Amino acid sequence: MKHRITLGALTAAVLLAYAPAYATAAAAKPAAVEKAPAKSDEAAKKQFWTLADEYYDAIAKYDPVGATQNGDNRFDDQIGSAIAPATRAKQFDLYRAFAKRLQAVPRAQLNRGDRISYDVMAFELKTYLAYEPFPEHLLPIDHMGSMPVTLANFSSGDASQPLTTVKEYEAYLNRLNQLPAWVEQAIANMKEGVAKGITQPKAIMTAALPQFQKLVSETPEKNIYFTPVSKFPASFSDADKQRLAAAYRATVADKVNPAIAKLAAFVEKEYIPACRTSTGWNALPNGEAWYKARIADSTTTSKTAEEIHQTGLREVARIQSEFAKVGPKLGYNGPAAGLPGWIAQQPQFFPFKTDEEVLDVYRKLDKVLDTKLPAMFTLIPKAKLDLRLEPELSRDTASDHYTAPALDGSRPGVFWSVVTDPKKYGSTGMNTLYLHEGKPGHHFHIALMQELDMPKFRKFGGNTAFTEGWALYAETLGKEMGMFEDPAQYFGHLSDEMLRAVRLVVDTGMHAKGWTREQSIKYMTETLGDEAVARNQTERYMVWPAQALAYKTGSLKIQELRAKAEQALGKKFTLAKFHAIVLGDGTVPLALLETKVDAWIASAK
Known part of the structure; x- marks a missing residue:
């Protein structure tokens, strides 16, 4: 997915300092799931929503092109001057002023939904301010975006x-x-x-x-x-x-x-x-602290680079054990690590001759999912999902991605398929890719956000750990829907999982452990079996440090919470309800997501 206005999170210390709702599950009853007051105070609500609207507009005016990409077309005639040092300094002053004004809002008098939004705003402001020491404006262009x-x-x-x-x-x-x-x-x-x-x-x-x-x-x-x-x-x-x-x-x-x-x-x-x-x-100067801030923002956790690196190594080993099982079903009997490379050499997995043939497969997948997803979801967005080819200019460096629908309904959500050469477009990963970028991944989450009753800064904002974590979790639902019964499609699912696991290893390797670009490419090529992908992904992580850590971190947390709820509730557990709990309040930091699920478990019992 393309970058939206990134509103991540800083650290667990931030959570505890600014938002009681984000206290760990072991703490006493978190404020985010407290019972709402019998009657919320209208004056407090008005005070908060006025602040929230001004806060969002300040972000959108600072980055009007980002607002356009998020479906807000009010500032389509502006590009903003966010890279100008004076503008940047004024924006940080604004964030400090908003944080001060937020503290003056009587949080206890807000209803449940507004309390969550209050806590998310405090969380975001602290994250924004954490970037002040780091001169990101001195890196205004790269191959991924300008x-x-x-x-x-x-x-x-x-x-x-x-x-x-x-x-x-x-x-x-x-x-x-x-x-x-x-x-x-x-x-x-x-x-x-x-x-x-x-x-x-x-x-x-x-x-x-x-x-x-x-x-x-x-x-x-x-x-x-x-x-x-x-x-x-x-x-x-x-x-x-x-x-x-x-x-x-x-x-x-x-x-x-x-x-x-x-x-x-x-x-x-x-x-x-x-x-x-x-x-x-x-x-870079102060680079270690800079990377730590990016990890905290991307993952919404206080995990260290070393913790994440080790998680990646464990996940790579687990997925390779699955490769060993699926390989023989595809006619491959070599070492597990060699399966991706072998798949890449088999012509039957590259059946396309035209761009349109690729899109046709996705159109058929879309229709299949329309028949299967209602059993798993009660929250389904009204906005339609369109399928389009990535523009030629950016095909060489882009990845398949999703863009949000317009808030007024004038434009649907779009899944952009990047087909540089249809003859080289592999078929094995298509089911998984569409589950992630389309339904029920980004589209069910982001389009639904725009329909919920919440301030604009939440409709258009978010954090990468929840956004990409949800989409990666959505991929795993393919198994329950019977979409991986074909061994080739199951390999495709494992291959995509492997990519996300490898990211944990090489991103932390390059930015915290001294790995070179060549080391990363070599490790990814050996693990994924595709040097072109290894090079493309390595260079992406080089300019978006820690962004790729969010996927697995968020997905593993959602899977952990689902297993926890299934075990605690037994026959009372329903998947549709779990998904409604996860998506129903929009994007939240992972610690708050955990308190929400814990509260649901307690009430369901």
């Missing part, structure tokens, strides 16, 4: 930014007009980063350079940012078409194309030669 590439992907109108009305065309044009200033700030930041020893790894920027070079064109008409002009809706008047075409042509020719050309030249001639040759975040 403002120029994001806006280029918006140009088709098929992504998060709609292009169907004159006003929407003007909004996107306004963003393009702001792009040169963003580029100038990014270059200034990278120069400062070079002076301070804070740069991206050289291998990363070498991979990113072609993206920026592709964004430069000989004429404005050949430029990707000019794409909207070639797709004018028939409803536009001739006058509007002529006016907009002239405006887009001038903006691309006089502003955007020169700015991107300057960025590409800077990256190639100045930045890459000055980039560090090291791999991990711990090679």
